[in-house]
Amino acid sequence: xxxxxxxxxxxxxxxxxxxxxxxxxxxxxxxxxxxxxxxxxxxxxxxxxxxxxxxxxxxxxxxxxxxxxxxxxxxxxxxxxxxxxxxxxxxxxxxxxxxxxxxxxxxxxxxxxxxxxxxxxxxxxxxxxxxxxxxxxxxxxxxxxxxxxxxxxxxxxxxxxxxxxxxxxxxxxxxxxxxxxxxxxxxxxxxxxxxxxxxxxxxxxxxxxxxxxxxxxxxxxxxxxxxxxxxxxxxxxxxxxxxxxxxxxxxxxxxxxxxxxxxxxxxxxxxxxxxxxxxxxxxxxxxxxxxx
Amino acid sequence: xxxxxxxxxxxxxxxxxxxxxxxxxxxxxxxxxxxxxxxxxxxxxxxxxxxxxxxxxxxxxxxxxxxxxxxxxxxxxxxxxxxxxxxxxxxxxxxxxxxxxxxxxxxxxxxxxxxxxxxxxxxxxxxxxxxxxxxxxxxxxxxxxxxxxxxxxxxxxxx
Numbered sequence: 001x002x003x004x005x006x007x008x009x010x011x012x013x014x015x016x017x018x019x020x021x022x023x024x025x026x027x028x029x030x031x032x033x034x035x036x037x038x039x040x041x042x043x044x045x046x047x048x049x050x051x052x053x054x055x056x057x058x059x060x061x062x063x064x065x066x067x068x069x070x071x072x073x074x075x076x077x078x079x080x081x082x083x084x085x086x087x088x089x090x091x092x093x094x095x096x097x098x099x100x101x102x103x104x105x106x107x108x109x110x111x112x113x114x115x116x117x118x119x120x121x122x123x124x125x126x127x128x129x130x131x132x133x134x135x136x137x138x139x140x141x142x143x144x145x146x147x148x149x150x151x152x153x154x155x156x157x158x159x160x161x162x163x164x165x166x167x168x169x170x171x172x173x174x175x176x177x178x179x180x181x182x183x184x185x186x187x188x189x190x191x192x193x194x195x196x197x198x199x200x201x202x203x204x205x206x207x208x209x210x211x212x213x214x215x216x217x218x219x220x221x222x223x224x225x226x227x228x229x230x231x232x233x234x235x236x237x238x239x240x241x242x243x244x245x246x247x248x249x250x251x252x253x254x255x256x257x258x259x260x261x262x263x264x265x266x267x268x269x270x271x272x273x274x275x276x277x278x279x280x281x282x283x284x285x286x287x288x289x290x291x292x
Numbered sequence: 293x294x295x296x297x298x299x300x301x302x303x304x305x306x307x308x309x310x311x312x313x314x315x316x317x318x319x320x321x322x323x324x325x326x327x328x329x330x331x332x333x334x335x336x337x338x339x340x341x342x343x344x345x346x347x348x349x350x351x352x353x354x355x356x357x358x359x360x361x362x363x364x365x366x367x368x369x370x371x372x373x374x375x376x377x378x379x380x381x382x383x384x385x386x387x388x389x390x391x392x393x394x395x396x397x398x399x400x401x402x403x404x405x406x407x408x409x410x411x412x413x414x415x416x417x418x419x420x421x422x423x424x425x426x427x428x429x430x431x432x433x434x435x436x437x438x439x440x441x442x443x444x445x446x447x448x449x450x451x
Contacts, residue, residue, distance in 0.1 A: 006313035006359040039355045040336045042314060104425020106340055109349035192424055
């Protein structure tokens, strides 16, 4: 058994160095951002000693850039800071709402998009929203930086594509073109602070006549990983995102889902609810695109 | 196990302490610094009893490592009152009987302070959402909400 250690590197190179050193020597390291998942694990299910690598002191994990073509959100920025940024909220309201759904005021002050993604829960609320918004993960490692689309990041329940010497720097999103709207909805049996039974994120872009020219649909809590549902998006493109198109997109989400039955819901229930959430989120995204 | 030297400012005073790498800020406040006002409820960020303000943000001190607090400014329940008198928030909690067993109270008071520092005139909905991460199993929330509303009025009057 090793010992616990805490390090807070100030540069990407230093952080990668620590991770690589641990990976090469068979020692365990774990990356810390807001800690709202990690500290719960430390206390309960996984108390084994390790080196905790706090990446919050690194500029790249805290940077927020809203550019003309691209939006960059550092992996460790707390949701409270994202939620206080009116420009970001007006550009990607669905994404910010998905982050805002998670936890209390106290949790919001720490929890980050990057942490939610790297925890890789199938029910993570921000992941379907990031998928809908065409998010790209920027990953640093000993081989340099690489980029992975958010929909390809999670590989299973609690697992993802990152190797032992890698960590997430941030997320990139294309700046939404004119007449684009996004939305994320989840179902929980109470009003606040619970884990999604199902969730759906939708982004649509309309042309001047209100016809959908591009769409993306992400779903969560209905498969081992959050999913991009290309068939749902295809059902929206070329339509005015009317009830018929939304019903078809919802049906595509039900078809793509491969949920489990647990205390939060049954397979049948989740399949049905994910379609409802897709329809409703799609309608909100459409209305936002019309208003944009 | 090697201890870390952690330098913080707690309630305006410079406080250095030795903490272990995996120690939560909550445990360090109670066991190393001797600030026992901050309570442990669930230890998993669900109840808010351990709420403190770190660099202007309300957080659960059970969900933060002490080592992460290096260089941080921390406000605990002990730092809410000025001098010997109670803070108006504390006065109003007493006046409205917004507590029974009292374990949740430090967290509620600190969370209320963070809210009113940010928003001196919150409506009831805002108060209820802001305090949704603080659980009270005795009083019920109405008295707490009334105390917060009254404290906000009192502070506005003072200002």
